[in-house]
Amino acid sequence: MVRKIAMENLTCSNCISKVERRTSRLPYVNSASFNYAKQILLVDFTEDYNEEKALKEIKEIVDVLEDNIITHYYEDKVVIKKVNFFQEYKFVLAGMLLITITFFGFRIFPFINSIFGTHLTQLVDPWKSIFYWIGYLLLISKLIIQQLKGIKKFDIFNENTLMIIATFAAMFIGKYEESVAVVILYSFGEYLQNRAVAHSKNEISALVDLKVEYANVLVNGKVVVRDPALIEVGDELVIKNGERIPVDGIVKSGSTSLNTSELTGEAKLRTVDVGDEVLSGNINVGDVIHLQVTREYKNSTLAKIIDLIENSTNSKSKREMFISKFAKVYTPIVVGLALLLVLYGVIFDPTNVTTDDGYIYRAAIFLVISCPCSLVLSVPLSYYAGIGTAAKNGILFKGSQYLHLITEVETIALDKTGTLTYGDFFVKHVSNPEALRLAASVEHFSNHPIAKAIVEYNTAPIETVKNIKEIPGYGISGILNKQVLLAGSRSFLEKNNINVDVEKLEVGSYTFVALDKEFIGYIIVKDELKETSMETIRDFTKNYDTVMLTGDNETSARDIAMQLGGVEYYAELLPEQKLEKFNEIRTNSVSLFVGDGINDAPLLKNADIGVSLGSATDLAIEVSDVIIINNDIRLLQKAIKIAEKTKRVSFENILFSLTIKIAFLLLSTIGIMWMWLSIFADVGVAILCVLNSLRIIYQKRYLHQQ
Secondary structure: OEEEEEEEOOOOHHHHHHHHHHHHOOOOEEEEEEEOOOOEEEEEEOOOOOHHHHHHHHHHHHHHHOOOOEEEEOOOOOOOOOOOHHHHOHHHHHHHHHHHHHHHHHHHHHHHHHHHOOOHHHHHHHHHHHHHHHHHHHHOHHHHHHHHHHHHOOOOOOHHHHHHHHHHHHHHOOOHHHHHHHHHHHHHHHHHHHHHHHHHHHHHHHHOOOOOOOEEEEEOOEEEEEOHHHOOOOOEEEEOOOOEOOOOEEEEEOOEEEEOHHHHOOOOOEEEOOOOEEOOOOEEOOOOEEEEEOOOHHHOHHHHHHHHHHOHHHOOOHHHHHHHHHHHHHHHHHHHHHHHHHHHHHHHOHHHOOOOOOHHHHHHHHHHHOOOHHHHHHHHHHHHHHHHHHHHOOEEEOOHHHHHHHHHEEEEEEEOOOOOEOOOOEEEEEOOHHHHHHHHHHHOOOOOHHHHHHHHHOOOOOOOOEEEEEEOOOEEEEEEOOEEEEEEOHHHHHHOOOOOOOOOOOOOEEEEEEEOOEEEEEEEEEOOEOHHHHHHHHHHHHHOEEEEEOOOOHHHHHHHHHHOOOOEEEOOOOHHHHHHHHHHHHOOOEEEEEEOOHHHHHHHHHOOEEEEEOOOOHHHHHHOOEEEOOOOOHHHHHHHHHHHHHHHHHHHHHHHHHHHHHHHHHHHHOOOOOHHHHHHHHHHHHHHHHHHHOHHHHOHHHHOOO
């Protein structure tokens, strides 16, 4: 089972991959994934795990890596004490004070000597290095404590290792001011970096801040405030102006306008009246309405969206996984290269090993520059910003893996009914009243859109039909007065040895009816193409191999395909034939399929990326990788653009970080670099990469591009 474990105040970017890795190694854990913006570790436990033991051991893993982390199960109520800056950095501040006194104090003595003719400099000079060493040890005490904890758990090589070795080496060769300056700048830079990361996480979280704290339940004529989790199906809710709808339901009384922008990205208000279905997460901006609950909170649209976003880090992109693996081996390699640099000096240039710009000093700078924080931090942050931005626009990615993969798509296949068309069928023609009455008698057992259209159109009394059997892609059958009643496709009737004596038919989807092996007649229903489909599909055909797959008849499919600009199509496909045809089309390219019905579930699962619409069946949503909440196919274009932007920003972060580091490393190797400046290649680059990731959120012109 999957449990959420909150880790408040965890800011160490490099620690996160270690928490994931070490938690995954526990014998009762299948996998672990950290949601950076929410500071939640998603742990997939085995069935025999012990709740208390698991939390204790995971807490031990975290405490080794960073101090002041509050680790608890997400559902547990824990009072979070704000970390006091002065308490956390007391030794660092004490060290800074001592260093400041030492730095300025020892520059006063020569001035006193020149005035009074004393010899104070000779008396106090031997103490200078001692004071610097004491100040240095106070400054770096926090890193040393964390390093000692890590050694106990065999975590030897990390960013603390780099900083300790580098600054200790500088102190050893007498570079006191530079060494302590690096520690001070590093500590200050870490503080700024943590602030920048916290700000970034708040910005991303604000994109999808959909949580509902309470619900107004009508009980015996009185309004009672309850936790949304306690609401039951059938309860009547009162939704006031400005309140967010807590659960899905149907309007029981009143009419109003709903702001759906936070759920779908659609700025236009939606008007609802009695009998209309409304989704949780929308905001009432009009009059008071009463809502009859149709789904409990845990099964509501809002809860599913929040859960999807919080669990979106489960499936990491290839780029994130590469950076995680890269960081794991990166630090030991860097330490090894630094040692080789010193060894080179000892063998080939021994007189220049401990000089001011000698090989020990160069190796120390090398280590400071090499910290992988900017890579480990910015790449996951970029993808989470992309997921949050997509969610704000009504597009839900079930993981950064799909956000990355959608940029590599070459083949796009789409279902017709409900995806390219509205899916709201209407009866266009009936061959005879008896065919309509019999069709309605058996079709009212089906949830298919065509069946619903036939049942609604019929006004005659229906017959009692038993032993109903629905065959997906064909039709439905039943027993009427001991006679077999069939309603479905031409091939369905012909398969049952019934001759369908009809030649030319109008454009539309038709249902043929037969009773007791005798053909009765037919009903033609029609569906209209969405206006948004035409422009979108024509754009897709310019850049992708685009094809329409449908179970509808050849005539209807051809009509829709021509309206879409002559797009390639395949008609009269059964569910298994759709899958076979899709596999033929996709060849070796990355494939994407868009659908919304039960029949589409196999394709949604089989495609590299399955995209379902918000109106899709629960099964289709369950197996899909991307969900478009408001059924607007244009949002698929926006999803691709957001993904491309995210991929580009993450690449920029990697390129910028590696370029700066490699340049500084080369300069430090040949002795053209100062230790204090090397901090920019570490913390400075990390902060710039974090700020660059936020461009995914802030560029309004990009977000509103259709």
